[in-house]
Amino acid sequence: MDGTIGVVGLGYIGLPLALCLCEKGYRVVGVDIDEDKVNELCRGRTTVSETLNGETLESILQRHLSSGRFIPTTHISVAAWEGRAYIVTVGVPVTKEGTLNEAPLLIAMEQLGKVLKPSDLVLVRSTVVPGMMEDKIIPRLREASQMTPGVDFHVAYAAERVAEGRALHEFQTLDVVLAGLTPQCAAKAADLLSHLTAGTIHVTDLRTAQLTKVIENVQRDVNIALAHQIKEIAEHHGVDVYELIRLANTHPRVRLLEPGIGVGGYCIPSAYAYLAASLPAGRTLPLLKLARGINETAPARTVERLAKQLIAVGKSLDECTIAILGLGMKDGSNDVRHSPALACAEHLLQRGAVVRAFDPTVPMQFPFQVSTLESCLYGADGVIVAAWQQAFEEFDLARALRMCRQPAVIVDLKHRLRRSLASDPSQREGELAWASRGVDR
Structure with a gap:
């Protein structure tokens, strides 16, 4: 051509x-x-x-x-x-x-x-x-x-x-x-x-084409917000939210998404604003506004979850060092626009924690960002697995995690880190406190 x-x-x-x-x-x-x-x-x-x-x-x-x-x-x-x-x-x-x-x-x-x-x-x-x-x-x-x-x-x-x-x-x-x-x-x-x-x-036609893309994005926003609400229900009942969603999705007409630490990127977080701006003054979209609010507050809820688990092991967040793995707005991305990982970092800093973050795909640009996995995890009291990068698989994660101040609390909502460690016999039981899968134990 x-x-x-x-x-x-x-x-x-x-x-x-x-x-x-x-x-x-x-x-x-x-x-x-x-x-x-x-x-x-x-x-x-x-x-x-x-x-x-x-x-x-x-x-x-x-x-x-x-x-x-x-x-x-x-x-x-x-x-x-x-x-x-x-x-x-x-x-x-x-x-x-x-x-x-x-x-x-x-x-x-x-x-x-x-x-x-x-x-x-x-x-x-x-x-x-x-x-x-x-x-x-x-x-x-x-x-x-x-x-x-x-x-x-x-x-x-x-x-x-x-x-x-x-x-x-x-x-x-x-x-x-x-x-x-x-x-x-x-x-x-x-x-x-x-x-x-x-x-x-x-x-x-032109108007339908413009609406189609925004509706695609806002549909994801609402569905993710639903997943976050289901997560709160699962926690109250002491059940594994991911197992709950997996079982619900065995129904042919149910397609629930999984919750995480928040919704990032350029498209999904902007969809509500685009739709709201297209309507006359005074017209509201209460469902979409509520969904956006739920997803915007997900990073704060993630930090609160970490804080509670730290208390359970005798630690206080304002005296802890927290490591964040991954800064991209989602798994496999080095785009940090509207990244929930960065929102988590902001909430941690506001609550007095020391923050260190490592992402081998994101250029150095934040004051809390470090250049090696070891410097991120050394002496950390807690770890938030925010955005999983394929490059993490190349590291000896079990060895690096032993550099944390034990017992370390791990927030790994989708078990990405835990799956990576599952085949490593060197990771001793009891070294890590897993605050994940929607269950506080």
């Missing part, structure tokens, strides 16, 4: 997408306003952690830099020199207070509009507030380009649905929900996406 495509935004979504397009034979001009990020990409370096068929994203990046298929730049005009299609992945961040920052995406639209040529395609893959395409994005393109969208150039929307950490694979396999400003716009975008994904392309 020949041709040049501009990808606007080179983060955890945009960079894998750009490299997937390179893998399909396109020449890609990747655009990002972050000069430091672009300079690192030009050197063949990135902190985005992905693999495809055993090859790391960084290796794929270096390969396509060398071949000339991938060109990172801070200037969107570079993409316009020979490209006729632009895919936009710039996000709409949501603050801790729930306010939306639409400026980065709208500024990108204005800059893109200034370089558009007749018959170009603009395909927005960002998750947006439903209605933002019609109310803000398309008008911004019209104003900046001085052309008529849907007549002089094509505009379409198809939000990404990939999971960070699996984006290189899922961009090429998942179904896509697509909408165009006109049928011709949709056909143009569908043709492009058909060369990227083997999944089905479902064509609908």
Whole structure:
């Protein structure tokens, strides 16, 4: 497949997408306003952690830099020199207070509009507030380009649905929900996406397409909140919440999720804010708001659980050192945006604990972060298994845990650490107090 495509935004979504397009034979001009990020990409370096068929994203990046298929730049005009299609992945961040920052995406639209040529395609893959395409994005393109969208150039929307950490694979396999400003716009975008994904392309109208992605995310938020509520019920009755959920899921119409230490990342925590912003003032979404509140407070409940278990072994949290394993927003991810692991660290610090955290996939950037597993666990009174990284399997975890101040309390809600230690006969019974699986014993 020949041709040049501009990808606007080179983060955890945009960079894998750009490299997937390179893998399909396109020449890609990747655009990002972050000069430091672009300079690192030009050197063949990135902190985005992905693999495809055993090859790391960084290796794929270096390969396509060398071949000339991938060109990172801070200037969107570079993409316009020979490209006729632009895919936009710039996000709409949501603050801790729930306010939306639409400026980065709208500024990108204005800059893109200034370089558009007749018959170009603009395909927005960002998750947006439903209605933002019609109310803000398309008008911004019209104003900046001085052309008529849907007549002089094509505009379409198809939000990404990939999971960070699996984006290189899922961009090429998942179904896509697509909408165009006109049928011709949709056909143009569908043709492009058909060369990227083997999944089905479902064509609908603009508002439905925008809502679909947000509803997918908020469904996860509500289901995870339900899992956390079930966990509280299980604890009250002294039963294993994971065994309870496993048994309930043997019913063919039940699909309960498992609770953890919280919900992180860019998409799921933002879904309620996007939906709320799309409704008139005074309209409320009480179920979704409640679910968001339950999930936001999960890290605090995790810390409280740890504190109670420490008391049970004769220790006080404000006199303890707590180790956190994994800082990513979920297992297998080094994205720390809205990470529940970081929220746990904040709550621990507020309650007077000393915090040390180790994640071999996350660049050093936090004052409590340490560079080795040994320095994280040495003298620790408690351990929170927050985000499991595959790299943890390469360490002698049993030996490292013996460096804790015994008895050490372990919060390992999904038994990821415990499973890793199960086959190690050197881990003596009674050295660790497991505060996990939803049962206080």
